[in-house]
Amino acid sequence: MKLLTRYLNKAILACQLLFSQLQKLLAITHLYNHKKLEAHKVTIYYIIIIIQTFQEVFLIFNKTGQVKEIFFVAGLAWSPVYVVAAEEPVLFEAGFHCAGRLYEEDIRDFLNGRNPKTLFLTHVHWDHCGSTAYLKKCFPGLKVAASRISAEIIRRPNAQNLMKRLSQDVIPLVGQVHGVDKEKLIRDSFEPFEIDIIVDGGQTLNIGGGLTLQVIATPGHTRDMLSYYIPEKRVLFATESAGVLDQADQIIPEFLVDYDLYIASLKELKKLDIDVLCQGHHFVFVGDDVKRFFDRSLEAAKKFRDDVQDLLISEGGSIERVVHRIKARQYDTNRGVKQSEKSYLLNLTARVTHLARKLQN
Numbered sequence: 439m440k441l442l443t444r445y446l447n448k449a450i451l452a453c454q455l456l457f458s459q460l461q462k463l464l465a466i467t468h469l470y471n472h473k474k475l476e477a478h479k480v481t482i483y484y485i486i487i488i489i490q491t492f493q494e495v496f497l498i499f500n501k502t503g504q505v506k507e508i509f510f511v512a513g514l515a516w517s518p519v520y521v522v523a524a525e526e527p528v529l530f531e532a533g534f535h536c537a538g539r540l541y542e543e544d545i546r547d548f549l550n551g552r553n554p555k556t557l558f559l560t561h562v563h564w565d566h567c568g569s570t571a572y573l574k575k576c577f578p579g580l581k582v583a584a585s586r587i588s589a590e591i592i593r594r595p596n597a598q599n600l601m602k603r604l605s606q607d608v609i610p611l612v613g614q615v616h617g618v619d620k621e622k623l624i625r626d627s628f629e630p631f632e633i634d635i636i637v638d639g640g641q642t643l644n645i646g647g648g649l650t651l652q653v654i655a656t657p658g659h660t661r662d663m664l665s666y667y668i669p670e671k672r673v674l675f676a677t678e679s680a681g682v683l684d685q686a687d688q689i690i691p692e693f694l695v696d697y698d699l700y701i702a703s704l705k706e707l708k709k710l711d712i713d714v715l716c717q718g719h720h721f722v723f724v725g726d727d728v729k730r731f732f733d734r735s736l737e738a739a740k741k742f743r744d745d746v747q748d749l750l751i752s753e754g755g756s757i758e759r760v761v762h763r764i765k766a767r768q769y770d771t772n773r774g775v776k777q778s779e780k781s782y783l784l785n786l787t788a789r790v791t792h793l794a795r796k797l798q799n
């Protein structure tokens with residue numbers, strides 16, 4: 439039903455857009471009929487309008503490849519590496535450990551043999567930094583940038599062990615994704631790595647060709663969470679700071695450590711002028727869909743908090759029961775590509791526990 443509503447919404451938007459584009463076509467035809475525009479110019483205008491329409495109708499991008507201009511999604515849409523082919527090519531996020539080769543092949547292709555200079559990590563969860571060590575080996579000179587807290591977390595043996603376990607669990611699931619060549623998946627254990635460059639919220643870096651990169655501290659999902667913004671291209675790498683639209687058209691609010699900080703970060707990001715929004719998994723939003731996504735994401739976070747509050751009352755305060763109830767409606771009904779049950783439960787339990795504590799105070 440939700441999927442149907444989503445496609446219906448898209449169809450309505452597409453109709454509105456087609457209507458406005460049709461008006462432009464009629465205005466041009468009118469000018470031509472009154473001999474105010476030559477035939478060859480009319481043809482050029484027609485082609486521009488058709489290309490624009492095509493780009494706008496397909497606003498949500500959920501595959502790998504070029505999104506627009508110098509901006510690409512590499513490897514695996516489920517947990518991608520984002521590539522900006524700037525004068526100094528840069529990468530954002532490092533996805534799953536097992537998908538290293540898939541990222542590498544796409545990065546080489548998108549950058550035409552140039553080496554990426556810096557890999558910017560938003561945070562060091564296993565599914566967002568998994569291929570860091572592999573990519574460093576593939577691209578000599580590649581430096582890894584992340585927050586100070588990320589650099590500390592990645593050195594902890596218990597964090598590394600959890601990353602190893604979760605990275606291993608996901609391999610069979612990635613092998614089932616349509617179009618993924620199982621032979622290319624890396625089956626060795628997740629490899630830890632060092633952070634080379636510490637970055638912090640408020641910093642602006644130069645990535646060449648007149649492009650800058652703003653680092654924004656967006657805690658809430660995790661304490662180390664950073665977002666990255668290229669104002670000249672209006673591209674935002676928010677990943678899990680903004681919530682995640684999953685394959686079943688549900689937005690999963692991602693406040694693992696602090697609900698209020700998560701909402702504050704989301705509201706800060708929403709204020710930016712954004713044309714391309716990269717979430718952590720599955721989809722990239724372009725154009726008008728960005729604002730709609732932020733509105734939906736804020737609404738989803740508030741609804742989740744209210745639901746947990748109600749469920750905690752009806753389940754007599756049992757976090758385990760509340761987790762079970764939410765999983766049944768959110769995870770078990772999702773027939774699309776999704777994270778392993780273990781990983782989902784870790785994430786959900788963290789959110790419910792946090793809210794339960796918060797509501798007690």
Ligand SMILES: [Zn+2]
Pocket residue numbers: 561563566659678
């Ligand atoms: Zn995460």
